[in-house]
Each structure stands twice: as structure tokens, then as C-alpha cells.
Amino acid sequence: QNRKIVVGALRFTSHAGSFVALERGYFAEAGLDVELKFFQAAQPMAVAIASGDVDYAVTAISGGLVSLADKGAIKVIGGALSEEPGIDGQKILASDAAFKAGLTSAKQLGGRTFGMTSAGSSFHYMGSKVAAAEGVQMSFKPLQKVGAIIGALKSGQIDAWVIVPHIAKPLAGSGAVHVIGNISDYLPRYQVTTVFTSAKNAAGERDKTKGFLAAFGKGVHDYNAAMIDKAGGEAGVNAMVDLIHKYVYEDQPREKAAPSIINGTMRLNENAALNVASVRDQLEWFQAEGLVDAKITLDTLLDTSYVETFEA
Amino acid sequence: MSEATAPGQAPVEVRFRGGGFAPKANRWAGAVVFALAIAFVEWGTRAGWISALTLPRPSDVLGVFVELWQSGLLFKHLAPSLSRLVVGAAIGASFGVTLGILIGLFSHVRAALVPVVAAIFPIPKIALLPLFVIWFGIDEGSKYALIAFGTFTPTVVATYGAVDNVDRSLIRMGQSFGLSWRSIVLKIVLPGAMPGILSGLRISLAIAIILLVAAEMLGAEYGIGAYILEAGALYDLERLFAGVVILSLLGVVVSSAIGQIEKRLLGWRS
Amino acid sequence: MSEATAPGQAPVEVRFRGGGFAPKANRWAGAVVFALAIAFVEWGTRAGWISALTLPRPSDVLGVFVELWQSGLLFKHLAPSLSRLVVGAAIGASFGVTLGILIGLFSHVRAALVPVVAAIFPIPKIALLPLFVIWFGIDEGSKYALIAFGTFTPTVVATYGAVDNVDRSLIRMGQSFGLSWRSIVLKIVLPGAMPGILSGLRISLAIAIILLVAAEMLGAEYGIGAYILEAGALYDLERLFAGVVILSLLGVVVSSAIGQIEKRLLGWRS
Amino acid sequence: MDIRLDAISHAYGGTEVLRDISLEVPTGRIVCLVGPSGCGKSTLLRFIGGLERPSAGRVLQLGSPPEGCLNPLTYVFQDFALLPWRTVRGNVSLVLEDHGIRGARADAIIADVLARTRLTDFGRALPKQLSGGMKQRVAIARALAVNPAVMLMDEPLSALDAQTRELLMDDLVGLWARQPFTAVYVTHNLAEAVRLGHRIAVLSRRPGRIREVVEIDKPLAERGYADPELEAARQHLWTLMREEARAADEELIDV
Amino acid sequence: MDIRLDAISHAYGGTEVLRDISLEVPTGRIVCLVGPSGCGKSTLLRFIGGLERPSAGRVLQLGSPPEGCLNPLTYVFQDFALLPWRTVRGNVSLVLEDHGIRGARADAIIADVLARTRLTDFGRALPKQLSGGMKQRVAIARALAVNPAVMLMDEPLSALDAQTRELLMDDLVGLWARQPFTAVYVTHNLAEAVRLGHRIAVLSRRPGRIREVVEIDKPLAERGYADPELEAARQHLWTLMREEARAADEELIDV
């Protein structure tokens, strides 16, 4: 039974689970004929799941995702990218101008402007959490596009931002911005991205969904083993980089792409296990900010019947 | 063709074969169509055969309006958008009219700049957003600039077209009475180009409203465009539609305002 | 006024006071302006007084072009964009022309739909992107729909304006010769509206090109719009400009293609 | 086929345009309508052709149109009303197509009417290539093609320059001489009226009423330049109209 | 101030329009230019007014313009050329403003010329409210306001209907009778030419050459209807032009 499914993805290393599972035939073993569908941003991908154009995808939890879940369109069924103390995770960045003016650590964020794509995005959540932890107030600038945020940060028009390491490190390397902290210091086990699907798949297509999660889990395992635990040594890393390079930075030569891919390494949850505590915290924060309906419960968002859950 | 009339025949009236081909607009019917469409969607969303994912319930959209109104948020969003619209469109339109007149009057300017304008026209303004951040900052500057840029090109094209269309015989008349170049431009070319410039402005302002959303992608906290974008990001269809309806009303208001100006300024047209 | 001529005076030639006010375009000058602008930016970026953040070096943009060409990526991007443009604009324009003609001919249709079209006009299409995904899917459907939607409204407005402007005396002539309604529409109204429809199409197609970027925000991997968006996201100015230049060229090509069609079809205009 | 106007009155909205017009148009004669600007001449002609309906009164057709008549009441317009996108032939064939006349039959008719209007060499020309006089001759050829019972001519010469007008008047007289046609001929030009009209109806200023109907018995072919009889008729008409014409010209148009 | 045309020839691109035209326009007389369509009458008038320059030959001014003349060579155009956004007064004051004439002085001039053209009551009307005849009278008033040495009139009556033309011709004769002016009057209309012209230059078909210059000595005021002398002159002119006019009318316009 070769069942055709469409998996949504962004060209980020954090989607490596799907890439590995496809390249190494784990999906095929599960009887799934997977077509990868690439997006420019997470939000349309969530909508595409709701519309039925895409079956499974991985993305950060955002207000839009919760909203779609509330409309009965989608369910979160597993976890993917996580912060983990000790592993390079998302970086808090300061613009050069702000850095020179004294913004050298997250403690000085009070009164600063913080970039985000839009209200209810993960950037908004992280920025708020950091500010709350430091007991300061920041203003948030919605700039819609990552490109616009980078431009604004480089030219000193916003003071701070937070972003995944493979974007943060080259930026910091150019001297235009500075790393002033790690998200893992504030949200140590932050469930950054999750696996989700349409409510219909979650409820009615249990076999297919199980198959997908199993194959995805194997991909994640291979990725973690190769890139974080370095089980295969240098050769293992190189093989994995080669594989990922087919999907990420494909228009750049291997030598140029490799450091970016390696820089982007972060832990993906083994077996797509889901940190329910982090998800709950995020949902409560969205509700507290008035971004989503206050009556939404965790059950509306999550279908925990597929993967192991944990609270951390 | 001349033939004797059959004598016994009774006279018949000439058959009517004119009329038609002169449709008239009718405000009433438009309102009825809107009401029907809204009622239809309301029914569909209530009955469930229009899914909540596809369209919001009109009554909920109305609810959002009421809320926006009561909380005062409506004006908090409307005020900055209007000021961006006014400033941006004023900058774009005044530069556009000026350049359009220069192109209309001077061969050298025309030769040099018409191709540039033609090349700029099909550039999508959203593509340039990242650049606008660097060039004009993320504050009001870039919003004004984006709207100004968007209104500029159509205004230029409309204006120089209008100048080209000024009746040449009026200009020859001016010359034949020995009017100075300045008088001809101020008293003949400009008033003669006014109808074309105003109808160009109608399009430019519609474009300015459309660009409001793009402009408010850049670090706007308040504004109708920002409101729509946030609603879109949160997939909150009620608020999305409320925002869209506001823009659409804004468009209708602006267009009828230009209609009023035309009536005032162009009363001389027969 | 009649006065005796002072007899001894020598005849003088009449003073020339005509001419002017008839600017002509000149292709050459446009090319020179482009060349100068490019040379200026090249100089500025090389010398450093234009920062690399502000503008890319034109020679680098050219390099990107060469690379795009050699790698064959140019066509990989161009082909889907062109097909979206053609299909979307064809759908939008044909629906637009049809509806425009109906509005032009029938009072009821006009009364019912003109306000709807006026209300739809100022709605920014990007605001509706999330809805388009639900309505039309993320594949080509939504891209076609977005471009079609964007070209539809201006085409409708241009078409019914063109039908309204068809010389009524020609229609009365047709009626006076007892032509059928069908003949009048096909042989008088349609050909008479053609110039207006074509010049409306010029604007609609420019809008279609602009909307390409918005359309390719929706899950497009290849396409000029997607290329520009990706370049923008990475703040890669060279590639961003390369993409923008392609769109601009596309606009110029489309506009001159319509010029050719006009020359062909409208040779009867004096 | 005769035409009879039976007590026609008309008002556009509040403005009364025509009041109680009765007139007879006998077969084979040219009836001229003269009158100051805006007195309702064109309106009256539209009633006769069935393009508009009067508020009161009737336009009657007496007898049936002759054999082979495709369009009994046929107009010739002041502005020619040629389709600019069709050639001379195409403009003539336009009015035949709807009657199912195509191919050889159409060609024969077109060749005939173009010959009668001396346009044979210009069949392939587009209207934009023609002078005003030629355009009006095409319009006349088109009218002749449908073999009308009555021609309704609304200032057919007034868009032409004086010399062309002169030439075309000769052409019309020639056409009528070869084959008399029935016509209602609206004009401002008294010289035209006395040259072409068998019967001349003078309308008053708006609201148009019939002030006088002048009959001129001299055969068309014999009417020449500086004919004292015609000149007298023209003088008479001009005295009838002079003051009204001046008053009509000095009315402000309210828009 | 007299005008002398000195061997004027002109070509537009490859088409020769005028060939070797020499003509004298004496002070206080009306010189008519008649000729078939496209023979270059308007072009010649533009040369006289300095709006265009001939390829060869010169237009000479003999003597200086009279005292108080603001614009020696002043046009009256066929299409009136009134600014539609200015009232009648505004259209007249337009040509005074550039000479610094404003306020009371301007008012006096405007009142005078409006009175002479019987427009006193219409000073506040917009062009769209006026009939064609009134519009042309405004244009004439405007021309009179600058007190011209020579009026250049390009078919000033040809856009009007026959009756208004008749009325305006009377007006022009009246104006001239009260205060003779110098004019070059272009027309197609031979009746106008023999009614208004002291000297009538007949041009041939393109390229325009002077075929004949006819002098009519009878004073303007005495020229009436059906005057046999004028009728003879007209007949003569028409025989000169008839064939050329027909040929000119049947030329295809290449575009």
C-alpha cells in the first residue's frame, strides 16, 4: 500500500527529520509515498494543512496555529525542535549600535525595541518571556519578513532579536550584530517546533499518521545521532551534511553551505516526543496576551495519543 | 423604389426599433446585491455548509466592528493609516504631477525619463520592502516612501498623458496672441490637463490604499494594514474581513471625494 | 486699427512665435539615462560612498544574471512564472471582459455589479492570501486565482468604460438599418470597444506582473516572485535586484507586445 | 409608400420640443424640414424612422414598401456613421448581412450602389482614408443598398465644406433624376432646401410648430444657379426664419 | 500696416504643399483665400501669423502697426479656441493679462468689445452654455480686444450651421462698416468670399499656387442677396475650382 502523502517543509535544518526519512527510505518502508512541499514561511504552511493541501508539517507554535486548531482544522501530534541546555540553540542578538550603547546582555533589554515577524509569532513569545524573566519592558516591532528584520537589525533600527543559530552565527560573524544571550537560559526545554496535521488525519487516519510519525522519528534519530551525538564521527557528519544540502542552501556550493548547516544543528525530539509543559506555557501566554480565544484548552490544540509526552 | 401605394390598404404605424444600449446605474440595486450576498453567507455559515475556515460569519464581523468602535481601537488604527495615506499620497502625487508636467512639456525630460518610468511601473513594491527598511527606516518614513512610490508612477503616466491631450489648438491660440510661455503653461496647459490628472489621481489613490497593507508590514503597531496582517497571521477571519471592509469603504469614500472635487473644479466640462 | 503706413519704413519679416509644446520620445536618450544611472551606482558602490547595505553593485547583479543563465535556473524560475502569468491573466481578463460587456449592455447587471466591483477594487490582494490558500489550495490554483482576481477588476472597469464610449450614433445607425441585437453587439459594440479594452489590458497585465510576487508567496518553489522573496528574506540584494530587473523587463516586453497587437487590430484608427 | 405625421407632439422631461406637427410625405418627392437650431428637426426624423416614440401623435405608413425593399425607412446621418474598422465595401455589406445577402448577390448590389455614387475604385479604402464628401457618398451608397422606400436624411451635407456640399448636391440631384426616391431632408441651409425640396416645411423655434409649408414645383433638374424663382423662395424662407434663428442662437444652453 | 507674401513655398517632409505664393494684403481691406481642401490655405495663414515658417520665401510687414495695437496679427479660428474653463469675460481678459492690462482698463476694453459683438449680457456665461454662433462672436470679441492690425480668419464660419453663418456674416459686415479692419479670410465658401472679400485669391489643388486674384469693387455694405454682379463672380470662381475641388475630394488620404 503506497499511500501518497504531502509533507510540508521549510528549507531549514530543523526540518531535517523529514529530509532524512525521505532520503533514507523510512517513509517508503512505512508504505508512504511522500511528496515534499516547500514553503517560504510557516504561516501559509499551517493554512495549507487546514485546507488539506498538505498532510503533515513541522512548524513553530504560533497564534495562527492555535487559531486554526480552535476552528477544528488542525492538531499538534508531536514535538520536533527543542532547546536543550548545553546545546547551541537560538541566540538573542543585539544590533551593533545598541551593543555599543550598552546592550551587551539580555539584562539591558529594558526599553529596547525587539524585532518579530508578527504578533503571536514565536519571536514574540520568546522576546516576552526573556523580558519577563529579566523584569523589563520592551517594545515589539512587527516586520512580517525575516529579511526585513535582518535589514532593520543590521542598520540599527531595532535593537534586538532572537533567531536560530545558523542565521545568528553568520550575522554575528559579520560584525553587524552581536550575540548577547541564549534562549535556553530562559526557556531551557522550550518546545520550539511541533509536528502537526489536519484534525481529519489525526482522528480518522490513525494508521497513516502512526506510519508518518514512526518514519519521521527514525529520521530524527539518525540526524541527532550524526550531528549532535557525533556517533558516526566526522564521516557521519559529512554524510548528513551532504544529505541535507540537497534541500537546504541547495543553490550554494557544498563548501559554503556546510558551515551554515552545521551551525544550525539543534536537538530534535527523539520519537517526536512532545513537551506538553512548554506547549501549555505557550498557549497560556497567547491567551494572556489576548491573541487567541481564552476558552481554548490544551486538548483543542493537542492530540497526545500518538507520541510520548513529557513535562519539562 | 417609388411604387404606387396599394389604395385600399389601411395606414399602419411605423415600427419602433430604437432604444436600448444606454444602461443606467442605480444605487438601490447595488445595496440589494450586497444585502443578499451578506444574508447568503450568514445563512451558509450558520447552517454549516460554509465552513468556518472559508468565510467568517457576517454577524461576527459586525461584532468585531462594534467592538473596535466601542474600544476606541478603530480610531487608533484608522488615524495612523489615514495619516500615512495622506502624507504618502500627497508626496507621491505632487512629485508625480510635477514630473508628469515636465515630461509633457520638455522633449529632453520626456526622452530621458519615460523609459525609466516604464521600467519602474511593473516593479512590485513588496519586493523592495527589505530595501525600504534600510533606505527609509522602519518608522513612518518607509511607510510614506512606499505609498509615495506606489502613487508616483501612475500619476506621472496619467499626468503626461493629460498634458499631451490638451487641445493643441488652444495652445496655438495662446501663441497667436503672444502669451508668454509661462502664461500658456499656467493658464492653458494646466487647467486643460486637470481632468486627466484628476482621473489619474483616482487610480493612484486606489493603489495607495492597496499599498497600505504592504506599507504597514514594516514595523507598524497600529494601522488598518497592520491590523489585517495580524489578523491574517492569527488566521482570525472575522478581524481580517473587518479590516478589509474598512479598506474597501475607504476606497469608496476617496473615490467619491474625487468625484466631488471633479464636480467643483471641472464644472466647465459639458 | 487701419492706419496709414509710414511711407519710408522698410518691410520687416513677421516674427516667428509658434512651435514647441510637442515633445517627442526618443529611445536613445532613455538608454543613455539607464547607462548613466548604472555607471553612477557602480562607481558609488566601488568607491564605497554607497554602502553595500543600500544598493548592490550593478556588476554583481549582472554576475547573478550570468550565473542564473548558465545554471539554467533562469528558465526554471521564468517558466512557472510565465505560465502563472499567462493562465491567471487569461482567466482574469476573459472574465473581466465578459462581465464588463454585460455591465455595458444591461442596466440590471450594471446596477447590481458596479458597486460590487467598486467595493472590491481597493482590497489589497495580499491581505487575502490566507483565504486564497483555503479557497484554491496551495498549488497553481491559488496563484492563478490571485493573479486572475487582480486583473479582473481593472479589466471590468476598463471594459465597461470602453463599451460606454462606443459612439452611440453608430449603434443608432445599426438600429436604423434593422440590424439584430446580436449583430449590433458583435459588429458594432465589440469592435468599437476594442481600443478601450486593449488599453485596459495594458494596465491589467502590469498589475498581473506586480501580483506575481504576492502569488508566489504561496508555496512556490520556483518562479521569479519566489526568487525575489527568498533573496529578500536573506537580504541578498544582488539576487533581489536581479529578480526585480527581470520583472521590469517582463513588464516592458508585455507592454510592447500589446502595442504590437494594437497596431495590428486597430489600424483603422486615424 | 407615403408617410403621414399625425398631430405629433413631444417633450423631453419638462422641455416641450415639438407641438402638433402634421405633415404628408408623398411617394417620389423630397420633403425638406427647415428651422432654427434645437427646434426638434432631428427629433422629428427619429420619430419617422421609429428610433424614438413621440409623447403624442402617430407616424403612419400608407401602403406597403415596394418589392425588394430591405429596410423601408433608411437614414443618412450628418456624421456619416460609418464603421471605421470596415472598408467601404464592408460598410455597405454590413446592412446586407443581416438579411442573409452574401456572396455573389451582395457583390452585385454593392457594385451597383458604389457605381451609382461613383465610388467603384474605393471599395477597399478605410473611412479614415476618405474625405468628408466621400464618406457621405459611402453612407448614401449604404442607404441605397437596402433599396429604401423613404430616405431620412438629417443634414447630410452640413459636416462638409462648402465646395464639397456643392458637389454632393449635384450628385443627389443626379441620383434623384435617374431614379426618383422619396426623402425627408432636414437642413439648416435654405439654399439646399430650395435646390432639393419639392415641399419645404418651416418649423418655428422650440417648441417646434409648422409655420408654413412651401411648395416648389420646378423640376429638380431645371433648378440652376441664381434662379430668380428659387432665390425668391429662399428670401421668403429667410424672412420667415431670421428673427427666430437669431433668438435661437442667443439662447443659453443650460447644462 | 500692409502684409506682403513674397514667393512663399513650403513642403511638409516630402509633400509639397505651397508653391511660389506672392500676395499683397493692403490696409483696411479683406483678402479672401479660397481653394480646394488641403491646398494649404491654413498653412499659408499660419505663416502670415508667424506660427510656422515657410521652407522658402518671406512674409513681410510693411509699415508699423497702429498705436495701441497689442497684437498686430491676430487669429480667429474655425473651432473658436475658447478656453472652456473661463467665462466669456475671462476668455477676453486672457489676452489682455499678458500685456498688464487689468482692473478698470481691462473692464473698459472688455465692455467695449462685448458690446460691439452684442454679447454684453453674456459676460458671465461659460462656453459650454453658448451656441456655436455665440462662441465665434466671443472669439471675434477677443480678437478685437487686442486691437489688431490684421485679423487672420481661418474659416471662421465653417463650423456653424447655415442660418448662423448667415447671421454672423451680417455681423462681420456690420463690424467692418463701422470701423474697417484689415483681414485675411480663408474660406471654402464662395458665397462668403464674394460677400466679404475685396480681393479673392483662388488657390489651385495641392501644391497650392495662385490661379487667379479676383477683385470685387462693390462696397461691402451694398452687397445684397442675389446681386447679379456677385453671382457672376461666384459663378466664375466656381468654374475655376469645380474640377479641382472634385479631384481634391476624391484623393485618398494616406495615413
Ligand SMILES: Nc1ncnc2c1ncn2[C@@H]1O[C@H](COP(=O)(O)OP(=O)(O)OP(=O)(O)O)[C@@H](O)[C@H]1O
Ligand atoms: N435625448 C434627449 N433628451 C433630452 N433632450 C433632448 C434629447 N434630444 C434632443 N433634446 C432636446 O430637444 C430639442 C430638439 O432637439 P433636436 O436635436 O431635435 O433639434 P434640431 O432641430 O435637430 O437641432 P439642430 O438644428 O441643432 O440639429 C433640443 O433642445 C435638444 O436639446
Ligand SMILES: Nc1ncnc2c1ncn2[C@@H]1O[C@H](COP(=O)(O)OP(=O)(O)OP(=O)(O)O)[C@@H](O)[C@H]1O
Ligand atoms: N503639421 C503638418 N505636418 C504634415 N503635413 C501637414 C501639416 N499640416 C498640414 N499638412 C498637410 O498639408 C496640406 C495642406 O494643409 P492645410 O491644412 O493648410 O490645407 P487647407 O487648405 O487649410 O485645407 P482645408 O480646406 O481642409 O482646411 C494637407 O495635405 C495637410 O495634410
Ligand SMILES: [Mg+2]
Ligand atoms: Mg439636428
Ligand SMILES: [Mg+2]
Ligand atoms: Mg484649413
